[in-house]
Amino acid sequence: MYEQVSHSLLNDILTEIEAEVKDKNLQYFYTRLGANFYAIYSLFHQLYGHRDDFKSQLNQLVKVLTRSYIARSTELRQLDLAREKNHNWFLSQQWVGYAVYCREFSGDLKGLESKLGYLQELGINMLHIMPILDCPKGKSDGGYAVRDFRKINAEIGTVEDLDALATNLKKLDTLLVLDVVVNHTSDEHAWAHQAIAGDKKYQDYYYMFDDRGTPDLYEQYMPEVFPENAPGNFTWNAEMGKWVMTVFNDYQWDLNYQNPAVFTEMVDIILYWANHGADIIRLDAVAFLWKKIGSTCQNEREAHLILQLMKDCCQVTAPGVLFIAEAIVAPIEVIKYFGEDAINAKECEIAYNATLMALLWEAVATKNATLLNRAIRSIPDKLERATWLNYVRCHDDIGLGFDDNDIRLAGYEPTLHRQFLLHYYTDRSANSSAKGIAFGTNVKNGDARIAGSLASLAGLETALEHHDEDAITRSIDTILLLHGVILAFGGIPLIYYGDAIGTLNDQAYLDDDHKKNDNRWIHRPAMDWNKSELRLEKGTTQQRIFSGLRKMIATRKEITAFADHNNRELISLDNPHLFCFVRNNGTGNHPRVLVICNFDHKEQACNIDGLRKLGLLQHAAVKNLFSDDTIDLSDSLLTIPSLGMYWLET
Numbered sequence: 083m084y085e086q087v088s089h090s091l092l093n094d095i096l097t098e099i100e101a102e103v104k105d106k107n108l109q110y111f112y113t114r115l116g117a118n119f120y121a122i123y124s125l126f127h128q129l130y131g132h133r134d135d136f137k138s139q140l141n142q143l144v145k146v147l148t149r150s151y152i153a154r155s156t157e158l159r160q161l162d163l164a165r166e167k168n169h170n171w172f173l174s175q176q177w178v179g180y181a182v183y184c185r186e187f188s189g190d191l192k193g194l195e196s197k198l199g200y201l202q203e204l205g206i207n208m209l210h211i212m213p214i215l216d217c218p219k220g221k222s223d224g225g226y227a228v229r230d231f232r233k234i235n236a237e238i239g240t241v242e243d244l245d246a247l248a249t250n251l252k253k254l255d256t257l258l259v260l261d262v263v264v265n266h267t268s269d270e271h272a273w274a275h276q277a278i279a280g281d282k283k284y285q286d287y288y289y290m291f292d293d294r295g296t297p298d299l300y301e302q303y304m305p306e307v308f309p310e311n312a313p314g315n316f317t318w319n320a321e322m323g324k325w326v327m328t329v330f331n332d333y334q335w336d337l338n339y340q341n342p343a344v345f346t347e348m349v350d351i352i353l354y355w356a357n358h359g360a361d362i363i364r365l366d367a368v369a370f371l372w373k374k375i376g377s378t379c380q381n382e383r384e385a386h387l388i389l390q391l392m393k394d395c396c397q398v399t400a401p402g403v404l405f406i407a408e409a410i411v412a413p414i415e416v417i418k419y420f421g422e423d424a425i426n427a428k429e430c431e432i433a434y435n436a437t438l439m440a441l442l443w444e445a446v447a448t449k450n451a452t453l454l455n456r457a458i459r460s461i462p463d464k465l466e467r468a469t470w471l472n473y474v475r476c477h478d479d480i481g482l483g484f485d486d487n488d489i490r491l492a493g494y495e496p497t498l499h500r501q502f503l504l505h506y507y508t509d510r511s512a513n514s515s516a517k518g519i520a521f522g523t524n525v526k527n528g529d530a531r532i533a534g535s536l537a538s539l540a541g542l543e544t545a546l547e548h549h550d551e552d553a554i555t556r557s558i559d560t561i562l563l564l565h566g567v568i569l570a571f572g573g574i575p576l577i578y579y580g581d582a583i584g585t586l587n588d589q590a591y592l593d594d595d596h597k598k599n600d601n602r603w604i605h606r607p608a609m610d611w612n613k614s615e616l617r618l619e620k621g622t623t624q625q626r627i628f629s630g631l632r633k634m635i636a637t638r639k640e641i642t643a644f645a646d647h648n649n650r651e652l653i654s655l656d657n658p659h660l661f662c663f664v665r666n667n668g669t670g671n672h673p674r675v676l677v678i679c680n681f682d683h684k685e686q687a688c689n690i691d692g693l694r695k696l697g698l699l700q701h702a703a704v705k706n707l708f709s710d711d712t713i714d715l716s717d718s719l720l721t722i723p724s725l726g727m728y729w730l731e732t
C-alpha cells in the first residue's frame with residue numbers, strides 16, 4: 083500500500099544510507115522493502131510510536147535490514163527467489179524432521195557431518211540442531227541461556243564449521259533449523275554485564291526494578307514456569323541492587339521488547355543466522371515476549387505484533403526463511419502464532435503441535451482415543467499457508483495442558499484424570515509399564531509435567547527388565563503407532579534423536595552437578611552409536627523400531643494426500659479405542675488415504691458401513707500402504723490389531 087507519511091520517511095532513511103548501498107545490487111531488496119514498509123512502519127508505530135526516538139529507531143531497523151541483505155550470499159538470494167515462486171514448498175509431505183542436541187548426538191559440528199549418512203538412511207531431510215551458541219557452563223538451560231548470540235559454543239565448533247555443514251545440508255536437500263532464543267539472554271551476556279555495570283542503556287534492555295513494588299504487581303497473575311528450580315519470576319541482583327525479571331531460570335534475564343532497540347538487535351541476530359544458511363529459525367518461548375502487569379504475561383497482543391514485525395522484516399531481507407513458533411499454549415492461543423489471516427502466515431509459518439503430542443500420550447495411557455477424538459477437534463483449522471510441527475517427544479517435558487471442558491466431555495473429571503496420567507507415567511507404584519519422572523512439580527497447586535524418553539514412557543525399559551517379549555512388542559508397536567500418527571496427520575513430523583532406536587532413560591545426568599537439578603536431562607542422553615549399529619541386526623529392538631519407522635517415512639513421502647493443505651477430516655467410529663481420519667487429495671488424480679489407529683492392547687473392530695456411505699473403502703480388499711499387507715474388506719467389520727495402524731488408499 084502507498085501511504086505518504088511512511089513512504090516519505092522511508093525515502094529519508096534511504097537517502098541517509100545511500101552511501102552504504104551504492105553500487106550494490108539491491109533491486110529485489112527495494113521491491114520487498116517497498117511492499118512491506120507500510121506494514122513495518124505501522125507495526126513499529128503501534129509498538130513504539132509514542133517514543134521521541136521513534137524515527138531514529140526505525141532508521142536503525144531499516145539499516146539492519148539493508149546491511150543484512152548486503153551480507154546475504156548470492157546462493158541464498160537465489161533460494162529466496164525460488165521459494166517466493168513456489169511459496170507452498172514447506173507444506174509438502176516430503177519433509178521429515180529430526181531434532182538433535184549436537185554435543186550429545188555427535189560431539190560437535192564436525193562430528194555431525196559424519197552422521198548425515200545415518201539421517202539419510204532414516205529418510206530425514208530437515209535437521210533441527212538445538213541451541214549451539216555460547217552459554218555459561220552450568221547455567222545454560224540446555225543452550226537456552228545465550229551469552230553471545232553470534233558465537234558458537236567452543237566445544238561444539240565455530241561459525242565456519244556451521245557454514246560448512248549448512249553447505250553440505252543444502253547439497254543433500256536437507257533443511258537446517260536453528261534456534262534464536264528471543265525471549266531472554268544469559269545473565270552473562272554482554273548486555274547484562276553492561277547493565278550490571280550501571281549502564282542505563284542496557285538496563286533498559288531488561289525488566290529491572292529497585293524494589294518489590296512492581297515485581298509484586300506482576301507476580302499476582304504470572305504463573306511459574308519452573309516452580310521447583312526457579313520459583314517466582316524475579317531475581318535479586320545484589321551487584322546492581324535491582325530485581326530482574328527472570329521468568330525461566332534465575333540466570334535467564336527476560337528481554338524488554340518495550341524497548342525498540344531490543345527488537346532491532348534480535349532481528350539483526352535472526353538475519354545473521356539466516357545468512358549463515360538457516361532455512362528455518364525456531365523462535366523460542368514466543369508466548370512470553372510481552373509482559374503486562376495484571377496479565378499472565380503470556381500470549382499478549384503485543385507479542386503477536388512483535389512476531390508480525392519480525393516476519394515482515396525477515397521477508398524483506400531473507401524471504402525464503404521460515405519461522406517456527408515454540409508456543410506451548412492452549413490450542414485456541416497457539417493457532418494465533420500463525421498470524422490471524424485467511425491464508426498467509428503473518429507471524430510464524432510453523433508451530434509446535436503440543437496439543438496433539440499430549441493427547442497421544444493420553445491415548446497411550448488410557449488405551450482409548452475418546453479424549454484424543456474430542457480434543458483434537460478443539461484445534462482450530464490452521465491457515466492455508468502454515469503448517470504444524472508434529473512430534474511425539476522433544477527435549478522438553480510433556481505438559482497435560484488439555485482443556486478441562488474437553489476432558490469432561492470425554493467422560494473424565496479433569497483433576498482426577500490429570501492425576502491418573504501423572505501417576506501412570508511417573509509413579510513406580512502405578513499399574514503401568516511407563517517409566518517417567520515428574521518434572522516441574524508445583525507444590526502450591528499440585529501441577530506437574532512428565533519427563534522421560536519416548537521408549538521408557540512407552541514401556542520398553544520395563545519390558546526389557548522383565549525380559550517380557552510380549553511387552554517388548556507392545557512398546558515397539560506403541561512407538562511406531564505414535565510416529566505413524568505424526569507422519570500421517572498433516573504437518574512436518576519431527577523425530578527426536580535416539581527415538582528411532584528406542585533410547586531409554588539416561589540416569590547419567592544425576593552425576594553431573596550442572597544437570598542434576600533439571601531432570602529433563604533424563605531424556606537428553608548421549609546418542610549410543612554402538613546400540614544404533616544394532617538397527618542392522620534383524621530382530622533387535624533397534625532394528626524393529628528403525629526399520630518400521632524408515633518404511634513409514636519412505637511411504638509418507640510417496641503419499642501426496644499427506645501434504646498439508648487442510649485436507650484432513652476426522653472420522654467418528656463406533657469404537658472408543660480407535661482414532662480415524664481421512665486425508666483428502668486436492669489434486670484429484672491421487673487417492674485419498676484413510677488412517678485408522680488402535681490404541682488398545684487388544685485387537686479392535688469397527689463397522690465400516692458408515693465409511694462406505696462416505697464413499698470410503700469401496701473395494702473388497704485394500705493394501706496397508708506402509709506394510710504391504712492386504713486388508714480384507716469383504717465384511718462389514720474391520721479388525722485392527724493391538725496398537726496397530728492402517729494407512730489405506732481409498
Ligand code: GLC
Binds near residue numbers: 224226367408477478
Ligand atoms: C523453551 C525450550 C526449553 C527452555 C525454555 C526456556 O521452552 O524448549 O528447553 O527451557 O525455552 O528457554
